[in-house]
Amino acid sequence: MARGQQKEQARQKAQKEAAKRAGAGSQLGARAAGLTIKCPKCFIAIANYNLLKQHMEAKHPKETVPPESDFQK
Ligand SMILES: [Zn+2]
Numbered sequence: 097m098a099r100g101q102q103k104e105q106a107r108q109k110a111q112k113e114a115a116k117r118a119g120a121g122s123q124l125g126a127r128a129a130g131l132t133i134k135c136p137k138c139f140i141a142i143a144n145y146n147l148l149k150q151h152m153e154a155k156h157p158k159e160t161v162p163p164e165s166d167f168q169k
């Protein structure tokens with residue numbers, strides 16, 4: 097019994113590690129492929145929509161942030 101449980105735990109741990117690696121990999125990929133969005137006001141390249149929102153709130157507080165769908169072209 098105990099041995100099977102250990103095996104299961106090891107399997108889950110390995111799965112978690114793999115997910116962590118995959119997550120890090122996709123983040124790196126996003127960063128490499130990134131800068132796909134440009135600020136509509138100052139045309140600076142921004143990695144993703146969340147950052148664009150933050151950028152616009154900080155730099156162009158009077159502008160409305162365009163909907164995310166505007167950038168999914
Ligand atoms: Zn801007």
